[in-house]
Amino acid sequence: MSLSTWLNRHAQNAVGALGTLSRNPVATALTVTVIGIALALPAALGVLVQSGRTLAGDWADVRDFSVYLAPGIGLDRAEALARELRVRPGVESVRVISAGTAVAELSKDPGFAGALAALEANPLPHTLVVRPLVSVDGAALEKLGAEVQKSNGVDLVKLDLEWAKRLSAVLDFLRRLGLITGGLLIAAVVIVVGNTIRLDIQNRSAEIEVAKLLGATDAFVRRPFLYLGLWYGLLGGVVAMLILLIGLWALGEPITRLAGLYGSSFELGGATGGSLLAVLAGGVLAGWGGAWTAVARHLAAIQPKIA
Amino acid sequence: MIRLDNVTKRYDGAREALKGVSLHVEAGELAFLTGRSGAGKSTVLKLIALIEHPTRGNVIVDGRNLGKLKDREIPGYRQQIGVVFQDNKLLADRSAYENVALPLIITGTGQREIGRRVRAALDQVGLLDRERYPPRTLSAGEQQRLGIARAIVSRPKVLIADEPTGNLDPDLALEVMALFKRLNEVGMTMLIASHDLHLVEHFGARCITLTGGQVLETPVAPLTESTGAVSP
Numbered sequence: 001m002s003l004s005t006w007l008n009r010h011a012q013n014a015v016g017a018l019g020t021l022s023r024n025p026v027a028t029a030l031t032v033t034v035i036g037i038a039l040a041l042p043a044a045l046g047v048l049v050q051s052g053r054t055l056a057g058d059w060a061d062v063r064d065f066s067v068y069l070a071p072g073i074g075l076d077r078a079e080a081l082a083r084e085l086r087v088r089p090g091v092e093s094v095r096v097i098s099a100g101t102a103v104a105e106l107s108k109d110p111g112f113a114g115a116l117a118a119l120e121a122n123p124l125p126h127t128l129v130v131r132p133l134v135s136v137d138g139a140a141l142e143k144l145g146a147e148v149q150k151s152n153g154v155d156l157v158k159l160d161l162e163w164a165k166r167l168s169a170v171l172d173f174l175r176r177l178g179l180i181t182g183g184l185l186i187a188a189v190v191i192v193v194g195n196t197i198r199l200d201i202q203n204r205s206a207e208i209e210v211a212k213l214l215g216a217t218d219a220f221v222r223r224p225f226l227y228l229g230l231w232y233g234l235l236g237g238v239v240a241m242l243i244l245l246i247g248l249w250a251l252g253e254p255i256t257r258l259a260g261l262y263g264s265s266f267e268l269g270g271a272t273g274g275s276l277l278a279v280l281a282g283g284v285l286a287g288w289g290g291a292w293t294a295v296a297r298h299l300a301a302i303q304p305k306i307a
Numbered sequence: 308m309i310r311l312d313n314v315t316k317r318y319d320g321a322r323e324a325l326k327g328v329s330l331h332v333e334a335g336e337l338a339f340l341t342g343r344s345g346a347g348k349s350t351v352l353k354l355i356a357l358i359e360h361p362t363r364g365n366v367i368v369d370g371r372n373l374g375k376l377k378d379r380e381i382p383g384y385r386q387q388i389g390v391v392f393q394d395n396k397l398l399a400d401r402s403a404y405e406n407v408a409l410p411l412i413i414t415g416t417g418q419r420e421i422g423r424r425v426r427a428a429l430d431q432v433g434l435l436d437r438e439r440y441p442p443r444t445l446s447a448g449e450q451q452r453l454g455i456a457r458a459i460v461s462r463p464k465v466l467i468a469d470e471p472t473g474n475l476d477p478d479l480a481l482e483v484m485a486l487f488k489r490l491n492e493v494g495m496t497m498l499i500a501s502h503d504l505h506l507v508e509h510f511g512a513r514c515i516t517l518t519g520g521q522v523l524e525t526p527v528a529p530l531t532e533s534t535g536a537v538s539p
Binding site: 002004005006008009206207209210211212213214215216217218220303304305 | 353356358382383384385386387390396398409410412413414415416417418457
């Protein structure tokens with residue numbers, strides 16, 4: 001078989017499968033919508049997790065820990081320690097707050113202003129504010145704090161591990177929930193497509209039987225159904241994209257307004273080109289996989305016969 | 308061209324459909340397989356079409372022992388034989404042209420060659436003017452001729468037919484048989500199963516009679532004048 005004939009045959013199968021879908025518009029629309037919803041749910045969860053990570057970034061200050069230097073330690077030593085900490089693994093940034101800056105900030109608070117004015121000398125030490133990377137979990141954060149505590153000139157390390165552990169647990173939970181939900185719903189798409197293709201195989205059993213009797217290979221018989229599954233998946237992916245985009249558009253503004261009422265700048269993240277492409281690719285793979293499963297199970301059972 | 312050597316076929320848990328059948332159809336020969344219902348005619352054709360495998364013995368077609376073909380070689384073998392069915396097995400949702408084109412599409416023949424050969428086959432069976440018609444709009448005789456066009460379009464060396472006139476009235480049956488006769492005259496080997504002895508006797512061809520799964524006799528049916536008188 002020549003390459004052009006081979007390509008022509010694939011093109012005919014692809015177009016023919018589209019024709020099969022268009023001949024049953026209602027059934028096709030229902031199936032594609034079910035696939036679209038099933039694909040949109042994990043995609044929406046993905047966007048939610050991504051937005052949660054952004055929110056975690058906003059909350060990163062709750063993971064910040066303060067390093068109070070001992071009284072009498074100079075600013076030079078504070079700057080040197082900050083440089084040492086910045087190159088440590090797991091540290092995102094280190095900010096130096098000099099004793100002078102700290103007392104000036106504190107003086108702005110009317111409750112402290114009078115008391116500070118009564119003091120002869122600045123009682124506050126130089127302080128380092130260390131921001132760990134988001135990827136650093138609670139145990140690693142505890143270890144980092146203990147190591148910093150041993151550094152020369154450090155008086156006290158103040159670390160709120162409970163917050164760090166809670167945030168880490170929430171992110172881990174969401175990540176796993178996304179994986180499980182995504183896996184289950186992709187499996188649902190495979191089953192929906194597989195069942196639809198199974199019915200199509202049954203409806204066309206006479207044609208398959210004749211084709212096999214005339215010498216059709218398994219690949220020849222299988223190909224139209226694989227294209228059918230591929231189209232189901234692709235169209236379902238398009239529907240999922242639309243659901244996702246419309247959903248984000250509809251919920252984005254109210255969520256931002258709600259977050260604003262709680263003093264947060266949280267915004268629901270938009271679907272990126274990559275995530276939309278992933279939805280389409282997921283649909284195509286799930287559709288093709290479902291078709292392959294059905295074809296592998298049911299085509300072999302149809303064999304030619306002479307009455 | 309077609310040879311069965313001491314072939315026995317026993318279906319699962321059932322009686323023996325064929326009991327040590329040996330027969331031979333020469334290249335270019337037209338032979339009839341006759342016998343009552345249940346005699347084993349269809350089983351012989353199923354073995355030749357590789358729909359069934361013999362329990363014992365060998366089936367050899369065009370020098371190939373079918374028992375030794377691998378599964379992946381079966382489609383290629385089937386592409387080289389033509390099969391005509393009593394019930395036509397035409398695809399209702401396709402046109403006459405598309406039905407006849409199917410064997411050529413399966414073999415990956417180019418579109419232009421498909422068009423040429425399909426129209427030649429339709430012309431041979433007298434249905435060229437019906438190429439756009441779906442099978443349901445054709446008469447029973449036309450449907451059977453369409454089935455024959457599909458069987459011959461890939462120019463097989465061997466054509467087998469299972470009761471091809473079983474659903475036709477006597478005039479149409481003669482018409483279809485005359486068509487087979489004409490195809491045979493250009494060198495196609497044919498084995499036609501039919502229980503209609505009166506019809507078979509119109510043609511000067513060897514008659515292989517099966518009874519109870521065994522070959523009874525293989526007389527040559529007399530060539531009668533009516534053979535030539537049958538109009539296509």
